[in-house]
Amino acid sequence: MRVGVAAGHPSTAQAGAEILSAGGSAVDAAVAMMLVGCAAETIFTGLNGGGFATCYDAATREVRCFDFFVAVPGLDGTSPGAGRAIEVSFVGQPMPYEIGPATVAVPGVPAGAHHLWRRYGRLPWTDVVAPGLAASYGTPFPRTHAVLLPVIEPAMRVGDGVGVYSRPDGSLLQAGDRLWHPDHHRAYELLAEDPAAFYTGAYADALVQSVADGGAISHEDLAAYRVREHAARTVEFHGSTVHARGTDLDDVLATLAVAADAVTGDPHTDPASALGLVAALRAPDRRSDTTNVVAVDAEGNGCALTTSLGLGSGVWVPGFGVHLNSMLGEGELIRGRLQPGVRMGSMMSPLAVLDADRRLVGVAGAAGGSRIRSALVQVLVQVLRGVPPQEAIDGPRLNALPGLVRFEPGFAPDVLAAVAAAGDEVAVTGQRDPYFGGVSALSTLGGGADPRRSGGVVLL
DSSP states (O other): OOOOESSSSSSHHHHHHHHHTOOOOOOHHHHHHHHHHHOOOOOOOBBEEEEEEEEEEETTTEEEEEEOBBBOOOTTTTOOOOOOEEEEEEEEEEEEESSSGGGGOOOOOHHHHHHHHHHHHOSSSSHHHHHHHHHHTTTTTTHHHHHHHHHHHHSSSSHHHHHHHHHHOOBBBTOOOEOOOOOHHHHHHHHHHHHTTHHHSSHHHHHHHHHTHHHHHHOHHHHOOOOEEEEEEEEEEEEEEEEOOOOTTTTTTHHHHHHHHHOOTTTTTTTHHHHHHHHHHHOOOOOEEEEEEEEEEEOOEEEEEEEEEEEOOOOOTTTTEEEOOOOGGGGGGGGOOOOOTOBOOOOOEEEEOTTSOOOEEEEEEEEETTTHHHHHHHHHHTTTTTTOOOHHSSEEEOOTTTTEEEETTSSSSHHHHHHHHHHOOOEEOOSSOGGGGGEEETTTEEEOGGGGGGGGEEEE
């Protein structure tokens, strides 16, 4: 395996590379990148979000999965009030959401970061948090984020977000502008000093107060939160074994198993393979904001880690500059009655790939809500057949919806014609688009980070 990192933001990737160069483990690097992302990629993630990690231990050749996603509040008997409806249009399709205190779920990122570090970290905790603290003082706003911001403005420029995502003249942030919140560093300073304070201390007090008008999070909810750890589930793919949590809402592993048989050639040029891919990926269109990081260290340990804030609730923790999640307002995550204390479902599926000798040959993950499965499967089908990660990530993608298949430019005319002849409406975007997901991956052939998210990759 190549030693290195890949992530959804250049500043995030650079921080991970510096942690590896300082002697940190793959998990040290992944956690540091996650924390940098919580400051540099705040339109996707944040310290009040949640996520999942899949980690490979080279010494034991074991893969473990970690669940630090958000939990449903209300353990003290409080029920959330009504959220505030907003609407965003993504690739021309209006999508309703809710924001406000009622949409905020119990966060998992602070607990997840510290748990992963205690499990696999090598550097001092303060060294792992330091890159995130530095990023909290400001990072360049990437071009792809600037393009996406007008679409999600109804959730972003609310409360403190009016100042965070605006230029001095009131216009939206543009590529290259400084992204920051004047109080955000206080949250990172507290995280370095006392991670438990996010659940039982000063930060917890401020969070509970910030959602008091309509929200359901209580001190009981925060104190009860725990990271969950379990063995990975697996699927075979042409001599390799793909390990992931296996409980994601869109079942990446089962889809990959179907695609292994249905996609025998290059779906960009082979109509039969494209039709097989469409059949494997068919699903309703949904929306959720996420980001992903991957890291491999010199000992061959690997970690893939995905986090999300949802669209963001528009509620910010006073004195700490942290935007609260909107997971209870994300309709695609609610597949049944929500019970206080239970984990919400998620499409996230960071994964690791082992060879027949249980050696690591790949780590990958993706961002993009319901496009996580689609993006991951399309990239993995190529990478596991010998295509370098960056080439596979750069290639055009499709997303198969009921009665409609959306394509990025680059598919052969014969492929488009075959899909149309099979009865689907065909829509081709004008360019590569963040809608089609953001993948980051490392393999024996190198690394790749998605240009759809201004991603960065550093190989050491």
